[in-house]
Amino acid sequence: MAIVFNEIGYFKDPSPGSLPPDYQEFLLSLAGPTVIDISGQDTSRCRVITSLLHGNEPSGLIAIHRWLTSADKLVKPITNIRFILGSPEAASLAPLLSHRYLPGGKDLNRCFGSGKNSGYYLRANLIADAISQVSPEIVVDLHNTSGSGPAFAVCHGITANVLSLSSFFCETIILSAIRLGALLEQDFSCPTITVECGGCNDEFAHELAYEGICHILACETTRYFHQEREVEVVYQPHRLRLREDINLSYGGQNSGFHGVTLKADIEQYNFTGARKGEVLGWLDHNRLNNLQLTDEHGTDIIGEYFCVSGHRLLCAADMRIFMATTIKDIAINDCLFYVIKTGH
Ligand SMILES: [Zn+2]
Structure with missing residues (x-):
């Protein structure tokens, strides 16, 4: 066209x-x-x-x-x-x-x-x-x-x-x-x-x-x-993005995929937010290096929001989540979702 x-x-x-x-x-x-x-x-x-x-x-x-x-x-x-x-x-x-x-x-x-x-x-x-x-x-x-x-x-x-x-x-x-x-x-x-x-x-x-x-x-x-x-x-929520050329999957458990696997029901967190310690997905050996999260000054803040235990991607704080999607194309090209910490 x-x-x-x-x-x-x-x-x-x-x-x-x-x-x-x-x-x-x-x-x-x-x-x-x-x-x-x-x-x-x-x-x-x-x-x-x-x-x-x-x-x-x-x-x-x-x-x-x-x-x-x-x-x-x-x-x-x-x-x-x-x-x-x-x-x-x-x-x-x-x-x-x-x-x-x-x-x-x-x-x-x-x-x-x-x-x-x-x-x-x-x-x-x-x-x-x-x-x-x-x-x-x-x-x-x-x-x-x-x-x-x-x-x-x-x-x-x-x-x-x-x-x-x-x-x-x-x-x-x-x-x-x-x-x-x-x-x-x-x-x-x-x-x-x-x-x-x-x-x-x-x-x-x-x-x-x-x-x-x-x-x-x-x-x-x-x-x-x-x-x-x-x-x-x-x-001022922040955009959680994949780093360049990182593979994205969705699933219900750690299937050993390369890159990042998000929980298949990730969209539910748009309604409920996520608590500290909540498992949002799984990461390969590159751990948090698969992801990027920066504040408005461009400072890397991924460690304030997320941590890894085993291969599990965990919330390091209570947070609101917006625009989480299981449409892979949009998650890869735009962002996985927006996050902002709640409480202290
Ligand atoms: Zn739009």
């Missing part, structure tokens, strides 16, 4: 009947990145909701399509709304909604703010421009985690508005200092959050995205957002 990087499709106020009633058909009707503008009651203001930067994360697409084709649309949003869908080509590649990005392509959500202007970097720039253009009062970027887990938001700066915006979707927000080239890291001069709605295949994640969108559309002002529920702030 030839990818066109310098174009964005555009719809304005599409009527519910003009769109395919099924979200998969809707997705297949999109040729590339797409902006959908909806006129609000107050057309001097705009809110931006982006999704599908990752082609295998459907909750935002499903929720946006549901709103676009539903009777709820008869209620005009308070402000103008700009929906942006980032990677329909990757999402459309069979099997549908299974590719984070196209084979041989780049992860679009690692291409923002690069200073480069071709290929996927150009697409990221066009999306960032499409956001800045409307001087949004908020930006929400909807994602799913690869593995199953509760929803959480991510931000790069905590303000009252960021907290209340997050409370429309979830009860946890991660304050991140990690710079990866994500949309979230760009400065749109307004509260900007990513919402990880839950797992790609979790029905509750699609529902949560939809409820959150409806809430944003119906909310009078971003200045006096009320907080829907308590939101817990989690400070």
Whole structure:
């Protein structure tokens, strides 16, 4: 498939009947990145909701399509709304909604703010421009985690508005200092959050995205957002990654594989966290050298978090775990999971 990087499709106020009633058909009707503008009651203001930067994360697409084709649309949003869908080509590649990005392509959500202007970097720039253009009062970027887990938001700066915006979707927000080239890291001069709605295949994640969108559309002002529920702030988790060319397996016991073996049910720790002494997997003779974990200054902190006994990979502290996945490709290329110590 030839990818066109310098174009964005555009719809304005599409009527519910003009769109395919099924979200998969809707997705297949999109040729590339797409902006959908909806006129609000107050057309001097705009809110931006982006999704599908990752082609295998459907909750935002499903929720946006549901709103676009539903009777709820008869209620005009308070402000103008700009929906942006980032990677329909990757999402459309069979099997549908299974590719984070196209084979041989780049992860679009690692291409923002690069200073480069071709290929996927150009697409990221066009999306960032499409956001800045409307001087949004908020930006929400909807994602799913690869593995199953509760929803959480991510931000790069905590303000009252960021907290209340997050409370429309979830009860946890991660304050991140990690710079990866994500949309979230760009400065749109307004509260900007990513919402990880839950797992790609979790029905509750699609529902949560939809409820959150409806809430944003119906909310009078971003200045006096009320907080829907308590939101817990989690400070600066770290990315646990494999070192280069290390083999990854999943299993229920030490099978003597090279490299790292994670427990097959590693995703459960997204819900429960892990206690000091908990076994998360098994390591070969290279022990902790198979893994890398650094803090925001680049200091190696693997020993603060993990230890080895026999070949078992053990938690050296109580910790929260986010985004653990058994999708090997993502675990290898992105990270095994995010961790942060809890208590002392
Ligand atoms: Zn994502």
